[in-house]
Amino acid sequence: MNPQSTHETIKWKAYPSWAHFSWLYLFSFWAGLRGILLIRLGMSGWEFWIAGAVSLLLCVVILRRWGEYMVTPHRVIIRNEFTHREIESLAIKNISDISLKQGPLGRYFEFGTLIVESSNTDQILSLRGIRHPTVLGTRLHAMRPQGYTDGT
Numbered sequence: 001m002n003p004q005s006t007h008e009t010i011k012w013k014a015y016p017s018w019a020h021f022s023w024l025y026l027f028s029f030w031a032g033l034r035g036i037l038l039i040r041l042g043m044s045g046w047e048f049w050i051a052g053a054v055s056l057l058l059c060v061v062i063l064r065r066w067g068e069y070m071v072t073p074h075r076v077i078i079r080n081e082f083t084h085r086e087i088e089s090l091a092i093k094n095i096s097d098i099s100l101k102q103g104p105l106g107r108y109f110e111f112g113t114l115i116v117e118s119s120n121t122d123q124i125l126s127l128r129g130i131r132h133p134t135v136l137g138t139r140l141h142a143m144r145p146q147g148y149t150d151g152t
Contacts, residue, residue: 008072011143012136015068015081019109020129021060028056069127071140076116076125090125093145094118098137116140 035049067087070077077089096119102112112133116125130136 008074010070010072012071012139013068014130016064016129017109017111017131018060018064019105019111021063022105022109024056024060024063028053028060031056067128069130071136071143073143076127076140078125078127088123088125090116090118090123092140092143094120095140095144098140100133100137102133114140 031049032053035046035053038044038046038049065081068079068081070079071092073092075089075091076095078087079085080087095116097115097117099115099117100112101115106112111129111131114127114130114133114137116127118124127133127136
């Protein structure tokens with residue numbers, strides 16, 4: 001079910017943060033550095049290292065745009081941006097727990113994974129690499145039906 005087809009108002013929409021892909025930047029940097037070193041030394045094979053570095057950066061662009069996260073008044077949705085197909089969704093009234101995972105880089109660059117669990121099923125939505133995950137977690141808590149508490 002597409003939020004536009006059901007006339008749901010989108011309250012929040014985002015893609016994974018650019019900082020979420022820092023490990024790909026590191027590999028791209030090392031490949032590019034190796035290519036530059038080979039150019040400076042006049043050795044062959046530098047083209048492959050530079051092409052590899054550029055390919056890794058293209059992977060970042062593609063991976064970032066692959067998943068789109070949306071929150072409507074009724075659902076949390078993960079959608080494929082390329083096909084506009086809904087990958088997974090969870091009704092806000094069925095949210096039982098919202099937790100956050102952040103590593104050291106995530107805390108520094110203010111991104112993390114928000115884990116949303118369902119009360120009806122074993123369904124878990126992982127909103128990976130979102131900016132300011134605590135803000136979204138607070139919003140989702142506030143959107144749940146009144147009187148529902150889970151101790152968080």
